Amino acid sequence: MRELLRQGLLDGGLFLNGSAGPLFVRLVGDAQQFPMRWLLIIPPFAEEMNKSRRMFSLLAQQLAGQNMGVLLPDFYGTGDSYGDFADARVEIWRDDCASLIELLHAAGVTGINLLGARSGALLAAELCGQKSRIENLLLWQPVVKGRLFMKQFLRLRMAADLMRTDSAGLGIEESFAEQGGVEVAGYWLSKEFYQSFVELNINTHVQVSGRVAWYELSTQSEAKLTLPARQTIECWRTSGLVLDDAVLMGEAFWSTTEITVSDTLLARSCSFLHGAGM
Secondary structure: OHHHHHHHHHHOEEEEEOOOOEEEEEEEOOOOOOOOEEEEEEOOOOHHHHHHHHHHHHHHHHHHOOOEEEEEEOOOOOOOOOOOHHHOOHHHHHHHHHHHHHHHHHOOOOEEEEEEEOOHHHHHHHHOOOOOOOOEEEEEOOOOEHHHHHHHHHHHHHHHHHOOOOOOOOOHHHHHHHHOEEEEOOEEEEHHHHHHHOOOEOOOOOOOOOOEEEEEEEOOOOOOOOHHHHHHHHHHHHOOOOEEEEEEEOOOOOOOOOOOOOHHHHHHHHHHHHHHOO
């Protein structure tokens, strides 16, 4: 397994057997001095993933300089991986993430870290459940409730409906009932994916051997974490987890019109992951 990862580092990526079809995974790190600590990035979906790629790339490059390897998968139905987004399922994504963690363990990696960005935080925290073998958990602007996220995502469809000049389009509920899904901002959201996703909530029983970081961004200098975020963090602290939480200055790169980055978030994240492994 280590030679497989080493070759993936040399090539910049590789295809693996996913639970529903070939899964493309980008790899960044030093192939000559094989990293013993790795970060698995669990991205958001739809356009948030596309807007986040630059940040993920910069983070991976910086971590490679600290001899940490990085895995960034294209989820089933996205990017260069097999399948169409219409066929994506939360269960498939969950199983593929778990398989990547097992791959790292099989390669003899001594420290496995997770980054959950936006909706990816829901799966990342879930993977840090009972008897977790994860070292550290890093969260970027984490989504706390899948239902709330989907409500906001579907607003894109409702906004598009308001711009229609005809009345032929089906509403959201009608589309789910009659067509088995709904098109939102160019993505076909299946009823099955929607139903699974809205049941996701941030895991309040996270277990890691190291620490947890919860970072959010704001352009307001005195911004504070939201109430759901503070409640989750307090629950984790009560359970004994050591957390680093902060609202950092920066734009919401996952939703800005132009591709933007946050150097502050990158620096804080690298410092967390590097220091946590010392």
